[in-house]
Amino acid sequence: MAELILTNATVFTGTEVLPDTTVRVSEGRIESVEPTDRNGSGDAAHTIYDLRGRWLVPGLVDLQLYGGSEQFLNGHPTAGTVRHILDTHRRNGTTTVLPTLYSTSYDVIDKAIRAVREVRAEHPLGVPGLHVEGPYVNPEKRGAHSLSYVRPPDARELNDLLTAGRDVIKILTIAPEVFTPEQLQWLQRTPFILSAGHTNATYRQATEAFDNGIPLATHLYNAMRGFESREPGTAGAILDHPTVRASIVVDGFHCDFAAVRLAHRLLGDRLFLISDAIFANPPRPALDFEDFVIRYHEGRYTNQEGKLAGSSITLLDAVRNGIRHVGLKPEEALRMASTVPAEIIGLGDQLGKIAPGYVANLVVLDEEWRCREVFAT
Known part of the structure; x- marks a missing residue:
């Protein structure tokens, strides 16, 4: 999986819903989950996706x-x-x-x-x-x-x-x-x-x-x-x-x-x-x-x-x-x-959440709860 920045997302972390959030992915794992920085200059090493408020949820x-x-x-x-x-x-x-x-x-x-x-x-x-x-x-x-x-x-x-x-x-x-x-x-x-x-x-x-x-x-x-x-x-x-x-x-x-x-x-x-x-x-x-x-x-x-x-x-x-x-x-x-x-099934420490260290199996959903993008290892 490429290095990714998924920005401007409504993130369901597995425990809570975070509006206007950015998730960084590195080497197939979630690196960080943080509020979107609209003044950021980007990152040439990452592919950036602007989700425009769509839901980003665990696979x-x-x-x-x-x-x-x-x-x-x-x-x-x-x-x-x-x-x-x-x-x-x-x-x-x-x-x-x-x-x-x-x-x-x-x-x-x-x-x-x-x-x-x-x-x-x-x-x-x-x-x-x-x-x-x-x-x-x-x-x-x-x-x-x-x-x-x-x-x-x-x-x-x-x-x-x-x-x-x-x-x-x-x-x-x-x-x-x-x-x-x-x-x-x-x-x-x-x-x-x-x-x-x-x-x-x-x-x-x-x-x-x-x-x-x-x-x-x-x-x-x-x-x-x-x-x-x-x-x-x-x-x-x-x-x-x-x-x-x-x-x-x-x-x-x-x-x-x-x-x-x-x-x-x-x-x-x-x-x-x-x-x-x-x-x-x-x-x-x-x-x-x-x-x-x-x-x-x-x-x-x-x-x-x-x-x-x-x-x-x-x-x-x-x-x-x-x-x-x-x-x-x-x-x-x-x-x-x-x-x-x-x-x-004993994988709750790797799957089912969007949190640092978890596997970056991520799904983008639109307002009708339809699948728009899947990122998976």
Whole structure:
């Protein structure tokens, strides 16, 4: 990355909004964040951008997405697909991704691990790891996951998964109720960040899982036991728990915007955004892959059963929806898409903020919250 001076910007630092601010970048890191000096004479060693008051925000961090505009990881678990996913979403301001697999065979998981490891060597902060969603989920809450791949946890396969992916798999989405207590204890000793999802856990089962160390929940409200007055379910356990963090898909289809607003009121910074994109930018119109058959219509993907099958949005679309339809303050929506997810995967000291020493993954947004420029290492 060239030496840069980004001046006259409205900067979201990850903690506050600073108007009329200048950010200096040197050797791919943020050198300084300071008020714009309108009497300055410039700097011949730096490329200067006058942002004319536009927003300068940290690069977005998407912890769950399956594909780019044409290819998706389950269908082609190769390094080329991983690069395609990163390139597709980077054009819309997402500079860090965890490519995600939905329930599949061990062979596909193994190939995806190798593919992500290869691309991580090229872009260590662009693709820091893999999210494996399933296959150890509850068949009753499998959503669009194929029943032929959803399966009970097997000790040998879990050991193989750890051996192959201990340095690559960042997040493993599981249904805690399909595991024995001993299996869960074993998993919690692995480097994987466990997330409860595609689960039919009762309120008590889910609360016990969170109390015992599962720190995350996958796409709040979706593919989980819902809230009822006599049985608050998994969703109720998430909303009631003091520490668990939950992702949410803010596309207007996975949950009502009012439900997002209520969740944010209860969870605050423990709620974060994911795109859940199967394809995006632009969305591919159709897919027939094994028994995963989906069609795009009026903004959403559904399978042959009429079930939602991922989303067609980018993470920036989710930010925009959060601001426009949920009523979030811009800094709240941006934190949910950058600062918070970076912290979750242990990169909060390098990504998700605009501060001296941080990696200069930076995005310029206009007044309509559209991506105008991306600077990324």
